[in-house]
Amino acid sequence: MLRRGTDSRACPMRSIVAVFLTSCVAVLSAAEEPARTPVQRGKLMPRVSCAGYGGQVYALYVPTAYDPTRVWPVVYCFDPMGDALRAIERFVPAAERFGYVIAASHNSRNADPEGAGIAAEAMIRDTHRVLRLDPQRRYAAGFSGGAVLACAVASALDFRGVIAVGGPMREETALPARDFALFGAAGEEDFNFIPMCSMVRTFRGSRRSQRFVTFPGRHEWLPAELAADALEWFDGLAMRDGVRPRDQDELERRFHVRLQRAEDEPDDLKRLRAYQAMVSDFSGLVDISEPKRRASTLVSSRAVKGLEQEEKRADRRETQWVSRLETAARTARLGLPPSGIAHQDARLPRWDPSDLGRDEWDEGRRTTGLGSMQPSAAFAGISQIEDGWGALEDLCRRASRAAVKDVAVRRALNGVFVGHLEMAKQFTVEEDYAGAVEALRVATTLYPNAGDALLLLARAYAMQGKVREGSQAFERALALGPHDEDLVAAIRHALEHPVDAVTTLQPFLVNERGVLTTSFGLALTILAEPKTGRIKQLIIKGVAEGSDAESQGLRPGDEIIAADGSAISTLRARFDRGSRFHAIFMRRERGDTVALKVISAQTNVTRSVYLRQDRGVMQLKPFETSLR
Secondary structure (H helix, E strand, O other): OOOOOOHHHHOOHHHHHHHHHHHHHHHHOOOOOOOOOOOOEOOOEEEEEOOOOOOOEEEEEEOOOOOOOOOEEEEEEEOOOOOHHHHHOOOHHHHHHHOOEEEEEOOOOOOOHHHHHHHHHHHHHHHHHHOOEEEEEEEEEEEOHHHHHHHHHHHHHOOOEEEEEOOOOOHHHHOOOOOOEEEEEEEOOOOOHHHHHHHHHHHHHOOOOEEEEEEOOOOOOOOHHHHHHHHHHHHHHHHHOOOOOOOHHHHHHHHHHHHHHHHOOOOHHHHHHHHHHHHHHHOOOOOOHHHHHHHHHHOOOHHHHHHHHHHHHHHHHHHHHHHHHHHHHHHHHOOOOHHHHHHHOOOOOOOOHHHOOHHHHHHHHHHHOOOOOOHHHOOHHHOOOOOHHHHHHHHHHHHHHHHOOOHHHHHHHHHHHHHHHHHHHHHHHOOOHHHHHHHHHHHHHHOOOOHHHHHHHHHHHHHOOOHHHHHHHHHHHHHOOOOOHHHHHHHHHHHHOOHHHOOOOOOEEEOOEEEOOEOOOEEEEEEEOOOOOEEEEEEEEEEOOOOHHHHOOOOOOOEEEEEOOEEHHHOEOOOOOOOHHHHHHOOOOOOOEEEEEEEOOOOOOEEEEEEEOOOOOEOOOOOEEEEO
């Protein structure tokens, strides 16, 4: 997931997506007669393969009322982790109610902007191949980094609207060159709350159609009821713009429902914004004099101005806490004493006492010396703590106390936490397990009871061969509650068989194909990127007779999408002893096990498989690597 302030956000998503989507323009220029491919109406299709794009898959929902004699609106969904079902399921009830086709890619991911562009193109082309879609009512929806992708797709292909949820929106994506309506949403504790607010303000200032909603929660997709609001909003705009027949009775009904909701908002500022949104949304459709009157009464009230000032103070508090926490985390990771913070971040902002309650401010002055908040004084109150980790722990404890009553501090903690999870993920991909350990130590200092982060820390320790530290983190994680069984099994296996126990086997290349022996009775074909070696697909080519793989029903053509808790797309086609791929698949010892997730080539069903190596190394036709 993308977090504001992380390097991941610097990816040129828009330009990359535009390159891959240019060829889609001809396809989208008209509602062409679709191919006669059968579709299931009123039922979610979890995996639909894209014709002509090997490995590209998406989830699809077609409403029960779908009739190929007319065109239908469509929403394309992009999840930052490629979790198409997580994205699409919240839209299904509203899609059935309002008559929308919904498609969500399994292949689009934050970590691969180029692959995300290909995934978007493949899904868009394939849906136009099999369905009759309205060229004037195409929409994109995305969460986190997927929101950036959704905006890029909408801008490149002239879509009518975007649902952007919890996106790390920056200036270049905030106001795209082509006009589209924006339905923005964010959890109240989402660390991307401020960027989403900024994007909506930019749209409002440019007089583009926009609406912004919040919901209780952190960094997550919007709930189903708000997904329904988004489709209803797009439906009303389509009536306003003349691209959908107007239903006056339905518009009046929606207007009165929204008016009542606005009246029920918990404070005057939320009521004012709800009335202003109604004036914009229903202008020219119904009589808007009532919400206009109510808005004019509230706009200059003392209560509204006070709430607006509190919002600004909360934004400042969040920004300042993020700077302080990230500076402390950086100092700890670099092994500096707390006094080294001044040299690492000379831009640490001054702390404004007006942003704190009096009790909290007095406590802060007494314990930390934050009165002037100069960088060198940021940790004055804990100057006796020589270890940067101790300083970070102390700051986290104080942040946690402040977070009980302050949502801005909660957003700051969430943002720094997720940022370090992302950092650990990147270090793991690069097989820098020491870096992953340091990033995960920060994450588990911020949230000591984050069980999933503790599991990842245990795995990172295991990959360093530090079994004692890994076992401690593992036991702490298990004590906190249930976790994904596959991940737990994979980490237990990694702790029992650390990477140092894996023997060395170097490949030799023949016409760009790596030839290797394999464990678990499998011969595999690897499709990898030529420059980075990043694996794109891992296909079973052969299965040894009498192997556990054969007894469990694995067949040539089946695709392995995860192994021992690692998505195949995070691995590289490296076969040396220190590589993750080597640790999982090569020269495993008798009695070793591997946990796989496999998509059957025959049924297209995903299942978990546990294989045991009980016959030593099987001499099979080996790995093929196709670098393309």
